[in-house]
Amino acid sequence: MHARTPQLSRRRAVRVALAALLTVPLPAAVVAMLHRLRESQSPTIVPVPPDVPLGLSVMAGLVIHRSERDGVRAFLGQCTHLGCRIERVVGDEVVCPCHGSRFRSDGSVAAGPAARALKPLALEPDRATGGWVARVL
C-alpha cells in the first residue's frame, strides 16, 4: 500500500496565493499608502493678531492667553479628551462644548473628562503684522 502524497490542486493553489496576497502584501501596501499620506501632511499656519485681548481668548482654533507678566501664550484649541474645538471662554477658563472639560489659562485641566493639559504651541513673531504665527499640524 502506497502512502498518498498530498497533492496541491490548482484551485487550492490559487486560493492559497490569494490568501497570501490578502494577508500580507495588500495590507502592507495600504499601510504604506497611509504612512506616506501622513508624512505628506503640512502644518497650517495660524496668524495671531497683535491686538489679541488681555486674558483668555479663543480664535481660529487656538486658545490664547495674554497677560502683562507672561505676554502671549498659545495652545491648540482642541480638547485633549476627544478633539472638540474649544470656542468659548467662561470666566477664567476655556470650556469644551461637547463634554464640558475646562482648562485654565496655563492650559492645565480644571475639570474633566479631559485628563491632559492643552497642547502648547510655539509662537513666532510675524513682522508683517506685528503679531505672531502658530504652526498647527
Place this chain on the structure above:
Amino acid sequence: MSSDRARRARIVSTRFGTFGSLATASFVVAVVSGVLLAAPYDAGDAYNSLAALLLANPAGTFFRNLHYWAGQACLVLTLLHTWDHLRARTERRVAVGVWLRLVASVALITFIMLSGFLLRGDADAQQAYRILREATAQIPLVGPDLALLVFGATGALSVIYVQHAATATIVVWLFVIEHSRRVWPRPDSLLAMLAALVVVSLLASPGLHDGLDPIVKGPWYFLGLQEILHWTPWPNAVVAAMVAVLALLFTVRVVGTPRASIVKSLLVAVAIGYAGLCATGAFMRGENWAWGPTWPGATGNPRLGWVFASTPGAPTPLPSPLPTVMGRPDGCLVCHRGVTGLGNAHRPDAVGCASCHGGDALTLDKARAHAGMDVIPGNLATARLQCGQSACHAAIVPRVERSVMATMSGVVGVTRTVFADDGAAAGGAAPHVAELGHEGVDLHLRQACAMCHLGRKKTEVGPNGEDSFGGGCNACHLSYDPPARAALQAYAASKEAGRAEPPTAHPAIGLDIGNGQCFSCHSRSGRISTSYEGWHEMHEPPADASDPDRPRPSRYRVLADTRVFEQVVPDIHHQRGLDCIDCHTANETMGDGTAHASKSAQLRVGCEDCHARPGATLPAVAATQLDPESRRILALRDWPGVARDRHVRARSGEPLVNVVVDGTGRPQLIRKRTGERRPLKAMAAVCAEGGGHERLSCGSCHTAWAPRCPTCHTAFDRRIERYDWLAEAYVQGSWEEEAGPFFANPPTLGLRRGAAATGSKEAIDTFVPGMIMTLDRTFRAGEPPDVVFRRLYARIEPHTTRTEARSCKSCHNDPEALGYGRGQLRLERVSPGVARWTFVPAAPALPQDGLPADAWIPFLGTRTGRVSTRDDVRPFNVEEQRRILTVGACLTCHDERSPPMQRAVRDFKTVVAARRPACLLPSWK
C-alpha cells in the same frame, strides 16, 4: 423540537410586512433619495449647499427630508427587527456567518447614520467629525491608519461622503440581500414606508446648526454616548464597550439557549439604560454639557412646517445669488434687504440678523424664521450669546456683568450700611443687586433703587428716554437717528393697519453714546447728569408737576417721571460741549473685570489727567503702545490726524484714547462723538502753591454747587402695595420716603483717604448730607418699634465744575463748608487782639442728637461712631477746624486778593507773626 417551536413567540408582522421588510424598504428609500440629493449637495461646501437648499429649493428640501427620515426609520426599524428576532428566539435560523454579518450590519447602519450627520457640515457636525476622527485615531495599533482611511487626511468631507454613500451602503445592502434572500423589498412594505415618509418629509425639515446657539449635541441616538463620554476620560474604554455589546449580540447565536437568554436580558438592560442616557442628553444637558433642563430647540433640530409653504414676504423671483452673511446664505436678508443705519461694524452682510436676534436664518417661511427670535437683543441675561459671542465681544460682556452699573454694589452696600446697626462695617465684598432678598433693606432696594441696574431688561423697542432703565448693552450703545425713528413709526403704523411692513432703517449700534443714554439713571441719587447740565431738583410734590399755575423760576424742566428741576449753574465741561464719554473711559463705564464695591473704586480718570500741573507736561505714549482695545476703538473712531498724536496716560496707568499731545506738544481733548479738538489748559499757578492747600482736590475749589437734601424719614407701610423692580410685580408693603427741603449750595468739605490728588494721603474733598434721617426699620406687624437715627454725610463728585474757584471765604468763613450746616458764623471781639467764633444755626436742632438738622459735626467739635456712608472719609477734626477758622478770622477784614492774604497762601505763619496790633486772632478757650 415541536414543543420548543411552540414556546417561540411569533415574529411581529404588520399588514405591510415585518420590521425587517419595513427597514429594508426604508433603506431603499434612503438610497434612492440620497442619489437624488447628490445633485444639489456639495461635499466641498456642505453647509452652504444645504443652506441654499433649505432657503430656495423646496423640492430639494423635500428630498433631503425624505433621505433624513428614511435613515431614521431604517435605524429604528432595524433595532426593532433585531429585538423581534431575539424575542422570538429565531436567531438559530440563520447560519453563524450570516449572523456575524448581520451584527456587523447593525454597526454599519449606525456608521451610515453618523456619517450622514457629519455630511451636514454644520456646527454640530463639525464637532462630531472631530470627535469621531479622534476616537478612531485613539484605537490602539490600527487607530491612526483607520482614521485616515475613513476620514481622509485633509478634514474635507469628500472621503466620508464616499464611505457613507458607497462603501457602507453597498456592504449593508449585500448583507441584507444575503439575509433576506431578496434584492428588492416587498412592494407593499416599500409603498407603505414611502407614503409615511413622504407625509413626514412634507411637514418636518431637519435644520442646520449655524453655530450661534452654543449648545453642541450629536444626533439623538448618539446622545447616550455623549453622556457616557462626559463621565470618562478614557474614550477607548467606551469603544471597547461598544465592541463588547456587538460581541454579546453575536454570542446569542453561538451559545446555548439558557445562556442566550441571559445574554439577551443583559442586552435589553443595556438598551434600556442607553435609551435613558439619550433622553438625559436630550433634555437635561445644555451649554457646555452642563446639567439642567433643556428643550432641544437648536437650529439643527427638525422644524415643523409645510415644505412647499408660500413665502409672501420674499421677493419673486428670489435673488440670485442668495444674500450671504460671512459667506453663508442668509434668509433674513432676502426679506430685510437694504436695511440701513447699523454702521460699519454691525452692517447686515457682516453679522446678519440672526447673530443678534436669533430666529432661523435658513427659511423664508416668516413664522419659522421668526420663531424664537429676540426682538431686543443685548439684555444682560442673553448678551453672552449675542453681543458676547466668541467672534464678537466675548471679553467685554463678562466685564460688564461685573461692573458697578450691573451690580449696583455701591448702592446696595451703602443702603445696607445705613439700615444696619450703627457701627456695622461698610464696604467689603461687592454685593450684587440680583442677589437681593425680599425683606427689610433688600426690599427697600428692590422698590426704590433696582430699576436702574444694567441687568434690567429692555422690553420695548424705541430710543432710550428719560424714563428708560437698564437694557444691558443697549442702555448705552443703541441710538436712534431720525431715519430710524421714522422707520419705527412707519412700522408701528403699518402694524396697526395689519400689514406689518419691516422697518428699513435700524437704530445704530456703536460708539455714538450721547449724554441722554446716561441721563435716565444718573439723574437720580447723586443727580450727576442733571447737575452737569445745571439742573437742580426742586422739592415739589409730583401732583404739582403738571400744574401750570404753580409759581416757578424762569427756567425749569419737568422730567418724564414728574420731577421738576430749575436751571442753575451748569458744569463748564457741559458748556464747552463735552459729553460724559469724553471724560469717562470704557474701563470706567463697562468695568475692568473686577467686581468693585463702589463706583469710585471703578473710576480711573481724574482732573489732573487732562489739566497738567503748572509747568508740567502730561505723560504720553505712542498709539502703538496703547492696549489692543484702545487701538480698536481708535481705529473705529477714525479721527483725522490722530496718527501723529501721542496719547496721554492717566495717573491710573490707563491710556486715554481721546486725550492727546499733538506734534507741537499741545495737549488736546478730542470729542469722541464729533472728533472736534479742544485745547486743554493747565492748572492755575495757585493750584500748586502749597502752603496748606496741597491737600485740596480740584473739586474742593472748583465745584459750584451740589444737590443737598438734609433730612428725610423712611418707614415701611404694610398697608399699601409698591412695585418690586426685580420681581417685576407689585408686592404688599412699601418703603416710603419723606424728603426734606432741597438746596443747591456749595458742598461741605471733608477728608478722604487715597484720593487721586494726593496718592495715598488724605485729600480734602466734597461732601453732601447723604443720609440725615430717621429710619423706622420696623418691618413685620407686631414687631416692637425699631426707629433709628442716622447722620451720615456722603462723598460726592457733583459734576458742577467751574473755571473760577470758590472764594476763600466760602470755605474759611462758611459754616456749611466746615460741616456745621447753614447758619451765621461770626467772629466776635473778646479783648484787644483776641476774638471768638460763634455759630447760630439756621436749622433747628434735632432731638436725636441735638445737632442742627443739616450739620455733619458740632461747631468746633467732633463726633464718634459712623459719620459717613463710607469708611474712608471723615469730617475735619477740631484742630483742622481751628486752623481753617484762624485763616477765616483774617478774611473777616482782609480781602482775599489783598497782599497779606496772597502771601498767606504761601506762608501763613510768617504773615500771622507779622500781624498788626489791631488784628484779631480767635481764641479757642
